[in-house]
Amino acid sequence: MTEVTPSLGSRKTGIRPARLQRNRLADLAIHPLTLRLATALILFSAWEYAGRLPVSPAFPGFVETMIAFADMAKDGSLLSALLITLQPLVAGLAISAVVGIGLGVAMGISRFTEWLIAPPFIVMQAAPMAALIPLLVFAYGIGLASKILTVCIMAMPVIVLNSYLAIRQTPASLIEMGRSFLGSRAQIILKIMLPSASPVIFAGLRLGAAAGFIGAILAELLITPTGIGDLITYNQSIAEYPKMYAAIFSVIALSVLFIEGLGKIEAAIFRREGRKA
Amino acid sequence: MTTARRERPAETGTPIIEVRAISKIYAGGVEALNDISLEVPRGKLTTLLGPSGCGKTTLLKIIAGLIPATSGEVLVSGRPVTGPGPDRAFVFQDFALMPWASVLRNVAFGLELRGVSRSERDEVARRHIAEVGLAGFEDRHPHELSGGMRQRVGLARALAVDADVLLMDEPFSSVDEQTRRKFQEDMLGLLSAHGKTVLFVTHSIEEAVYLSDRIVLLSRRPSRVAQVIEPEIRRGDDPEAIRRHPAYLDTVETIWQGLKRYLD
Numbered sequence: 031m032t033e034v035t036p037s038l039g040s041r042k043t044g045i046r047p048a049r050l051q052r053n054r055l056a057d058l059a060i061h062p063l064t065l066r067l068a069t070a071l072i073l074f075s076a077w078e079y080a081g082r083l084p085v086s087p088a089f090p091g092f093v094e095t096m097i098a099f100a101d102m103a104k105d106g107s108l109l110s111a112l113l114i115t116l117q118p119l120v121a122g123l124a125i126s127a128v129v130g131i132g133l134g135v136a137m138g139i140s141r142f143t144e145w146l147i148a149p150p151f152i153v154m155q156a157a158p159m160a161a162l163i164p165l166l167v168f169a170y171g172i173g174l175a176s177k178i179l180t181v182c183i184m185a186m187p188v189i190v191l192n193s194y195l196a197i198r199q200t201p202a203s204l205i206e207m208g209r210s211f212l213g214s215r216a217q218i219i220l221k222i223m224l225p226s227a228s229p230v231i232f233a234g235l236r237l238g239a240a241a242g243f244i245g246a247i248l249a250e251l252l253i254t255p256t257g258i259g260d261l262i263t264y265n266q267s268i269a270e271y272p273k274m275y276a277a278i279f280s281v282i283a284l285s286v287l288f289i290e291g292l293g294k295i296e297a298a299i300f301r302r303e304g305r306k307a
Numbered sequence: 308m309t310t311a312r313r314e315r316p317a318e319t320g321t322p323i324i325e326v327r328a329i330s331k332i333y334a335g336g337v338e339a340l341n342d343i344s345l346e347v348p349r350g351k352l353t354t355l356l357g358p359s360g361c362g363k364t365t366l367l368k369i370i371a372g373l374i375p376a377t378s379g380e381v382l383v384s385g386r387p388v389t390g391p392g393p394d395r396a397f398v399f400q401d402f403a404l405m406p407w408a409s410v411l412r413n414v415a416f417g418l419e420l421r422g423v424s425r426s427e428r429d430e431v432a433r434r435h436i437a438e439v440g441l442a443g444f445e446d447r448h449p450h451e452l453s454g455g456m457r458q459r460v461g462l463a464r465a466l467a468v469d470a471d472v473l474l475m476d477e478p479f480s481s482v483d484e485q486t487r488r489k490f491q492e493d494m495l496g497l498l499s500a501h502g503k504t505v506l507f508v509t510h511s512i513e514e515a516v517y518l519s520d521r522i523v524l525l526s527r528r529p530s531r532v533a534q535v536i537e538p539e540i541r542r543g544d545d546p547e548a549i550r551r552h553p554a555y556l557d558t559v560e561t562i563w564q565g566l567k568r569y570l571d
Contacts, residue, residue: 203401207397211397211416211464212391226407
């Protein structure tokens with residue numbers, strides 16, 4: 031719908047501005063933000079409708095939940111709960127990112143390390159790791175350590191495996207190029223393999239962060255109720271369902287924002303270098 | 308880096324690469340090369356030509372020091388090859404450009420790996436980018452360039468490290484026909500200006516005859532040297548005249564007759 035050569039006639043009759051405006055409206059209609067808002071609107075309307083039916087007395091509508099959300103945000107209980115939940119989450123994700131990328135890269139560049147480390151992580155990715163939480167509690171107690179480890183076992187496998195596959199998929203001709211131009215092994219890893227692998231490593235980080243959020247909430251629901259997990263279980267036990275759903279909503283919103291933020295950081299680092307998306 | 312060359316002034320025609328009884332058997336028992344011996348004269352363009360899958364690229368990579376031979380040895384300027392060296396630069400069939408790096412950084416990459424300072428390597432790279440006709444594209448990225456332009460970047464990168472020998476692995480096979488002819492002419496001019504020795508792998512008979520001072524015909528796998536041909540073509544003539552010259556057409560025909568028996 032692009033106008034290449036506006037004719038004289040259209041300029042006189044003033045068709046062109048009108049068409050331009052229509053194009054602008056069309057552009058706005060397919061703008062990603064518009065689409066996202068539309069999706070959110072449909073989803074929240076359906077939620078409100080289901081709440082009003084009602085599906086269950088324990089299922090509040092969207093508006094009711096948002097009012098509870100605003101109340102909890104105002105009295106500070108939501109923020110303090112989120113800060114508590116963020117502790118094992120941030121610590122666990124930081125450990126998973128550093129150790130996970132390190133292990134993945136090590137596996138990618140050495141057949142021996144791959145043979146040694148790959149099998150447990152492949153098993154970990156396939157297995158329902160949440161089933162191991164009681165085992166973690168048995169070994170590390172009910173404190174922060176168990177919760178951090180829960181985040182790690184959820185987040186690390188996908189970070190490790192993505193990093194490893196990304197390094198392995200460095201085009202062979204680029205490695206050959208590095209060798210033929212006398213690059214040392216360290217130079218080939220740092221200047222060729224890592225930049226080549228970074229988009230897939232970042233994708234692994236995003237997936238790992240999402241899994242880490244699941245881990246943090248699981249830990250709070252299954253080990254000891256703290257933070258958002260506490261808000262969910264407490265409000266459920268006293269039948270304050272709008273507050274319970276507001277707590278769930280807050281952690282989903284945080285997770286989405288966090289992962290979007292990671293995407294923005296990635297874009298800032300790599301798109302600037304002109305790499306194709 | 309260039310001491311060997313200084314000691315012994317470049318005598319055009321004396322062998323700079325000597326391949327002695329090279330055989331290559333891949334793991335799994337595939338015999339790619341069988342007792343290959345050949346010489347590449349200094350300052351000339353030599354082509355390895357043969358049916359596809361005959362091991363031309365394998366031989367080139369053995370000379371580059373990228374893969375080891377099963378037996379035999381390669382000498383470059385009299386010294387045995389044990390790995391990649393500063394006397395040889397490689398031009399890749401698929402360009403092997405880093406998609407995340409600008410044209411400038413790609414061309415300067417060989418120097419970057421050698422620890423040359425940023426300002427110095429950028430200056431050398433800019434000179435070679437201009438030489439291959441890409442001035443103004445320094446800050447572009449490979450995905451913004453056409454196939455022919457990408458290979459010009461690959462050529463500039465190989466020229467920037469100032470090696471005596473350029474090893475080119477089917478550099479034009481991913482470049483379209485029209486671009487290829489112009490590129491071939493530009494390359495011939497550039498290489499003779501620099502006095503480089505070139506070993507060039509191709510499966511195109513016309514390309515080999517048009518470009519080469521010496522053509523080494525390889526047989527089908529396991530590859531042996533079938534024939535060595537030196538086309539009697541005067542360089543420097545009008546390129547179109549060369550392609551119509553009887554000597555050119557005769558040589559193409561001779562090679563075709565020689566290669567035909569390897570086809571099924």
